[in-house]
Amino acid sequence: MAIISSSLDESNSPRSRKELKLVNSNFNIEVKNDKNVNLARPTSLQEFVGQEQIKSVLRIAIDASLFRREPLEHILFYGQPGLGKTTLALLLAFEMNAKCRVTSAPSLERPRDIVGLLLGLKEGDILFIDEIHRLNKLAQELLYSAMEDFRLDLTMGANKGARSRTINLPKFTLIGATTKLASISPPLRDRFGICQKIEHYTSHELQQIILNFSKLISINIENEACEALAKISRGTPRIALRLLRRVRDYAQVVKKTNRISIEIVKKSLNFQKIDSRGLDNLDRDFLSFLNLNNNPTGLDSIAARLGEDSSMLEFVVEPYLIQIGFIIRTPRGRVLTSLGREYINSKNEQN
Ligand code: ADP
Numbered sequence: 001m002a003i004i005s006s007s008l009d010e011s012n013s014p015r016s017r018k019e020l021k022l023v024n025s026n027f028n029i030e031v032k033n034d035k036n037v038n039l040a041r042p043t044s045l046q047e048f049v050g051q052e053q054i055k056s057v058l059r060i061a062i063d064a065s066l067f068r069r070e071p072l073e074h075i076l077f078y079g080q081p082g083l084g085k086t087t088l089a090l091l092l093a094f095e096m097n098a099k100c101r102v103t104s105a106p107s108l109e110r111p112r113d114i115v116g117l118l119l120g121l122k123e124g125d126i127l128f129i130d131e132i133h134r135l136n137k138l139a140q141e142l143l144y145s146a147m148e149d150f151r152l153d154l155t156m157g158a159n160k161g162a163r164s165r166t167i168n169l170p171k172f173t174l175i176g177a178t179t180k181l182a183s184i185s186p187p188l189r190d191r192f193g194i195c196q197k198i199e200h201y202t203s204h205e206l207q208q209i210i211l212n213f214s215k216l217i218s219i220n221i222e223n224e225a226c227e228a229l230a231k232i233s234r235g236t237p238r239i240a241l242r243l244l245r246r247v248r249d250y251a252q253v254v255k256k257t258n259r260i261s262i263e264i265v266k267k268s269l270n271f272q273k274i275d276s277r278g279l280d281n282l283d284r285d286f287l288s289f290l291n292l293n294n295n296p297t298g299l300d301s302i303a304a305r306l307g308e309d310s311s312m313l314e315f316v317v318e319p320y321l322i323q324i325g326f327i328i329r330t331p332r333g334r335v336l337t338s339l340g341r342e343y344i345n346s347k348n349e350q351n
Contacts, residue, residue, distance in 0.1 A: 041087050042212075045095055048087065049212070049237075050205035054196045058088070061194060062095045071124050072096060072173040073193030074147050076132070078181040081315055082238025083198040085177035089128040092175065100126040105134035114139045115154070118146050123170040132176035133183035140188050147174055147191040179315050200235030203227070209237050210244050214260075219248050224262040232269075232278025234320040246272060277324065277343070282306070286317055287326060287336060287344040296333030 042048045045055055045062075058075075065072045072092060077085040086102070093100035101117070108114045108129070121127060129135070135143070145151045152167040176192065178184060189195070201209070207230040214221045221229075221244075229247065233240035250268035251260050274280050279287075289305050290297055303310035308317075318334070321327045326340030336344075 041090060043091075043094065045091050047212070048084065048091060049208045050201050051084065051088075051198060054088075054198065057194065057196065058092065062092065065096065071098075071171045072126070074174040074176075074191060076176045076178070076181075076184075076189065076192035076195040077198055078178045078195070079198030080200070080236065080319060081179060082236040083200065084237060085198055086128065086130065088198075089126065089175040089177065092173075093126045096124070096126065096173075098124045098126050098173070100128055102128045102130070104130035105132055105139075108135060108139050111138045111142060114142050115152065118142070118152060118169055119167070121170055121172045124172070125170070126173045126175055128175045128177070130177045131179070132188075133178045133180045135188075137185075140185060143174070144187060144191060201237060202235075203230045206230035206233050206235070206237065206240045210240050213241055213244060217248065219244075219251075219258055219260060221260040222262065225260045225265045228262055228265050232274065232276075234278065234323075243269075243274075275347075278320070282308070283317060283321060284344065284347060286313070286321065287340055288348070290327065290334060290336040291341060291344050296330050296335050298333045302334065 045059065048055065061072055061075075075089075075092070077088060079085060089102070090100055092098075099122070101121070103117065108117065114135075117127065142152065145153050146169055150169045150171050152169060154165045154167070156163050156165060174192075176184075181189075181197075207226050210221065210226050210229055210233075214226075225247075229240060229243050233243060247260055247265055247268045250271060251257050251264050254267075255264055257264075269275070272280070285306055286302060289302055299310050299314060303313055306313070318327065318329070321340070322329065324339075325337055326343060328335050328337060
């Protein structure tokens with residue numbers, strides 16, 4: 001039960017809810033329903049490329065809820081950034097014809113933030129909380145009863161003057177997204193009826209995503225160019241789309257064309273210092289530091305040396321370097337493999 005230090009009206013009517021002073025309704029929540037402002041986001045589950053197993057689980061959950069006229073079960077998505085967790089939440093809202101309120105855990109620091117958010121929900125709404133592992137303990141505790149019994153248990157005041165209040169909430173669906181499943185407390189994790197891991201995409205799926213987006217932005221991309229972009233996109237749609245946008249800029253501004261060939265891809269990537277393995281300056285600095293150190297190195301030392309955030313290195317840079325066999329994680333730190341050493345030495349020789 002959360003302790004909120006403010007007074008609350010005795011009744012639980014909608015009017016008294018409006019008068020609550022303890023809640024904060026000013027923080028940033030994006031409400032999304034029918035307007036797809038990000039062109040790259042698919043507009044239906046069918047258009048969402050890949051993740052076939054997850055899509056079938058979600059399709060059954062959606063149809064069952066629609067059939068029973070009930071809100072969807074609470075859903076937890078976990079996986080690396082840029083794999084489509086937010087997109088799936090918005091698609092679920094679209095399929096359920098529901099409003100989706102989008103927020104992220106760091107903006108729900110005070111209990112009144114989450115209380116305000118929950119009290120603002122309507123029957124059937126979807127609440128999407130990104131980086132849900134970063135919710136503090138109080139906010140998580142408030143969510144337990146909200147998720148399980150659609151009820152807010154609050155304690156106002158302190159010591160002898162403390163009073164408990166229970167407020168009923170409309171039935172809503174919480175969709176949580178996280179890159180760190182292990183950091184979510186088990187009681188919170190257990191309250192999600194559906195928990196799905198979003199996997200990296202195959203090259204073929206990424207080509208489909210690139211192709212679909214090219215059509216949307218009226219770009220004509222040749223097969224070989226599409227394949228080359230997919231190959232260096234680290235299994236991640238966000239990276240594939242970002243690369244495509246940069247290549248489009250180069251094609252339109254430097255080459256004055258809307259047709260992307262393999263030559264344009266190569267020249268544009270070269271211009272951005274991205275090599276044929278898809279590695280950029282940051283990846284190379286990471287590898288060079290390990291090469292110089294020649295010992296297992298802690299992530300924090302690498303982050304300090306490169307002036308980068310350690311979680312960005314952990315979730316964005318490292319997974320790909322591990323995947324292509326250039327580094328390994330050991331209990332004593334990160335180690336460069338012989339393949340990684342060979343690569344970085346050959347790059348140094350070229351410079
Ligand atoms: P996350 O929330 O996991 O960080 P997003 O949902 O924000 O990732 O996705 C990043 C970008 O990639 C968005 O522009 C989204 O439209 C696109 N995207 C992600 N997954 C897919 C997919 N399966 N099909 C098409 N586009 C996708």
